[in-house]
Amino acid sequence: MKKLLTTILLTITITSYAQQSGLKSRFEKHITTLASDEFGGRVPQTKGDTLTVEYIVGQLKNIEGVELMGNNGLQEITVKSERIRTLYTPKGNGKFTKTNMLPATLQTFNTVARVKATKENNPKGESIIIGAHYDHMGYQKNKRGDITLVRGADDNASGVAFVIEYAREMAALKHLLKRDVIFICFSAEEIGMLGSNYYANNPLAPLDKVVAMINFDMTGRMMRKGITIRGLASCKEAPAIFSTLANPNQLDLIWEFRAKGPTDYKSFYAKGVPAFSFSTRIHKDYHTDRDVVDKINYEGMIMLFNYAQNAIGRFAFEQTTLTFNNSEH
Numbered sequence: 001m002k003k004l005l006t007t008i009l010l011t012i013t014i015t016s017y018a019q020q021s022g023l024k025s026r027f028e029k030h031i032t033t034l035a036s037d038e039f040g041g042r043v044p045q046t047k048g049d050t051l052t053v054e055y056i057v058g059q060l061k062n063i064e065g066v067e068l069m070g071n072n073g074l075q076e077i078t079v080k081s082e083r084i085r086t087l088y089t090p091k092g093n094g095k096f097t098k099t100n101m102l103p104a105t106l107q108t109f110n111t112v113a114r115v116k117a118t119k120e121n122n123p124k125g126e127s128i129i130i131g132a133h134y135d136h137m138g139y140q141k142n143k144r145g146d147i148t149l150v151r152g153a154d155d156n157a158s159g160v161a162f163v164i165e166y167a168r169e170m171a172a173l174k175h176l177l178k179r180d181v182i183f184i185c186f187s188a189e190e191i192g193m194l195g196s197n198y199y200a201n202n203p204l205a206p207l208d209k210v211v212a213m214i215n216f217d218m219t220g221r222m223m224r225k226g227i228t229i230r231g232l233a234s235c236k237e238a239p240a241i242f243s244t245l246a247n248p249n250q251l252d253l254i255w256e257f258r259a260k261g262p263t264d265y266k267s268f269y270a271k272g273v274p275a276f277s278f279s280t281r282i283h284k285d286y287h288t289d290r291d292v293v294d295k296i297n298y299e300g301m302i303m304l305f306n307y308a309q310n311a312i313g314r315f316a317f318e319q320t321t322l323t324f325n326n327s328e329h
C-alpha cells in the first residue's frame with residue numbers, strides 16, 4: 001500500500017511537468033549508452049570522447065526549440081593537462097597498451113546549446129547556464145592490480161542525462177522563459193575542471209549576462225533521499241530562494257554554503273557568477289569500476305530532477321535578482 005501511495009504521489013509530481021512521461025527510460029538510455037564499453041569511460045581525446053559528444057549533440061538537436069551553439073553544438077577546446085596520466089588502451093584478449101601521458105595539450109570538446117526566451121520576455125538578454133561534465137576516467141588499474149573500465153555511470157553520465165532532459169523541459173516550457181537557458185556538457189573535469197574553465201574564459205554568449213550557473217555532478221545514487229546543494233553563499237538572494245522551494249518528496253537536504261568541492265560550478269564562481277551544484281551523496285564506488293549502470297537509482301534521479309527544476313524555474317521563469325557574493329568572506 002505504501003508503495004502504491006508513493007507511486008501515485010510520484011506520478012502526480014511527474015505529470016505536473018510537461019514531457020516527463022518516459023523520463024526514467026530516457027535516463028536509462030542516456031546512462032547505459034554513455035557508460036557502455038564502446039564509450040571507453042569517456043577519456044578526453046579518445047574515440048569515446050568523440051562518441052560521447054556526438055551522442056549528446058544528437059540528442060539535443062532532436063529537441064524542437066533547442067538551438068545548437070558553437071560549431072553544430074561543439075566548442076572545440078584546447079586544454080593543458082598539468083598531470084601525468086596513465087592511459088590503458090585495450091588491444092584485445094584482455095591485454096592493454098600502457099601509455100604514460102606527460103603534461104600535454106589536449107584537443108577535446110564542450111557541447112553547448114540554448115533555449116532562448118523571446119526578446120519581449122528577456123529584454124536584457126540575460127541567461128542561466130545548466131551544466132555537467134561528461135568525461136570520466138577510462139581504463140584504470142584497480143587495487144588488485146587488474147586493469148578495468150571505470151565507467152562513471154553516476155560520475156557523471158547521470159549529470160549529462162539531467163542536462164539533456166532539462167533541455168527538453170525548457171524547450172517545452174519555452175513560452176514561460178524570462179531568460180535564455182544555456183546547456184553545457186564539459187570535458188576534462190576529472191583532470192582539473194579544464195573544460196568548464198575553458199568555457200568560462202571563452203564563453204559563447206556574454207558571461208556578464210549569465211545570472212546563475214547550476215551544475216549537476218553525480219546525481220544517480222540517491223540514498224535515504226539525501227541530496228547535497230553547494231554554493232548557496234555565492235549569491236545574496238539564494239538562501240531565501242532555496243529555503244522556499246517545494247520539497248514534495250521530503251528530500252533530506254544538506255546545504256554547503258561555500259562554493260567549494262571540486263566540480264565545474266567553481267569555474268563560473270571564479271568569474272563572479274552565482275553558482276550552485278546539486279548531487280546525491282558520495283559513495284564507496286566513487287572513481288572505481290563499481291560505478292556502474294545497475295546501481296543507478298532512477299526514482300531518486302527523478303526526485304532530484306524535479307526538486308532542482310523548481311530552483312531552475314525560479315531563475316529562468318522569473319527575472320529574480322541574483323547578486324554575486326564572494327563566499328570566502
Ligand SMILES: [Zn+2]
Nearest residue numbers: 155156217218
Ligand atoms: Zn564528477
